[in-house]
Amino acid sequence: MLNRISSFHNYQSVQNDMRRQESKVHHNQAQLASGKKLLSAADNPLATHYIQNVSQQEEQLRQYLDAITLVRNRLEHQEVIVTNAEDFADKAKRNVMEMINGSLSPEDRGAIARQIQEISNNFLNLANVQDEMGNYIFAGTKPKNQPFFRDNAGNVTYSGDDYQRKMKISNSLEIPFNTPGSKAFMEIENPFGDYEPNYALQDGSELLLERATNSNSDDTASYEVTFVDMDNGQFGYQLKRNGSVVQAEEFNAKNGIQYQGLSIAVKGQITKGDSISIEPRKTFSIFDSFKDAIEYSSQSVADASSTAKLHQVTEELHKAFIHLNKAHTNIGASLSTLDIQEEQHEDFKISLAKSKSQFEDLDYAEAVIEFNENSRALQASQQAFGKTKDLTLFNYI
Secondary structure (H helix, E strand, O other), X not given: OOOOOOHHHHHHHXXXXXXXXXXXXXXXXXXXXXXXXXXXXXXOHHHHHHHHHHHHHHHHHHHHHXXXXXHHHHHHHHHHHHXXXXXXXXXXXXXXXHHHOOOOOHHHHHHHHHHHHHHHHHHHHHHXXXXXXXXXXXXXXXXXXXXXXXXXXXXXXXXXXXXXXXEEOOOOOEEEOOOOHHHHHHOEEOOOEOEEEEXXXXXXXXXXXXXXEEOOOOOOOOEEEEEEEOOOOOEEEEEEEOOEEEEEEEOEOOOEEXXXXXXXXXXXXXXXXXXXXXXXXXXXXXXXXXXXXXXHHOOOOXXXXXXXXXXXXXXXXXXXXXXXXXXXXHHHHHHHHHHHHHHHHHXXXXXXXXXXXXXXXXXXXXXXXXXXXXXXXXXXXXXXXXXXXXXXXXXXX
């Protein structure tokens, strides 16, 4: 028995083939117009999924690069502030050293004291500086609160906290972009060790504390050492702990004063009756150094105790300069880290773009060849459809 295929079936088959070719040609035209190989997920589901992942990585890289730009701007601003603070500390130190000069008149010392007061005011303004968003740079994680306040007595207090704000600049790296004001200006290592000296010196004395340390961290007592004449022409000393005499011996300049874990070294010319009291202090505030410089500058140049305190301020300001210089160096290291990380992100961004391009971007030469092939196939289908639709029995009756 002969199988018969209806005319309608032939007509439908050729029509479907023509529509498929039309769809291919339209798809080729859309590819050529957009320059993209993939126009929908159906074109290549696996490649589409990969491209989506790459796009997410590119977006994350963009966010990291924006974060790097933001942190760099903040750090560069902070670098300028710290540089100015270094200059102020150094200038104040030089002014104090000039006041120690015994040839200056009280009027000259007063003029220098006013200069130091101006430096102190400018330094306080620097410590309270704000960024372009109105955030206080040195307030820790409380950027909306002014960090430093000075009362009528000249004492400066800190109202921020001791924490740093950080920004994530890669999957595994966060970088701080501010320094708490307490760490920057108020917790500077004491140049005299573990204690702060206070002097009660005789006229003409040049005695100064060089260093005082205590290996016993639990010892919070105050000490006082007083120098006396010995019968052999040497000096002796009497050491008091919280007001009670605990040691009295001949003074040996080479060994200094040793008592349990306490070690005291002095320098300069001793005068009978000189006394130095020391109070525990691990760190100091540069604002206190400014205050002391102004306070003791009003004393007579012949006052040995006041002059010794000015020597102390000089050492503190020098230590503050070193401390600020270290902070400056740390900012520079952070900026260097940003540069390295930014370069790595840019390199990875280029790699992602190349990888994405292999799946997404159109090869025009190949696309044109495919378009021509599909166009010829469409023409053939159209010609076949034209003949098939006229193929009926009525043409032969």
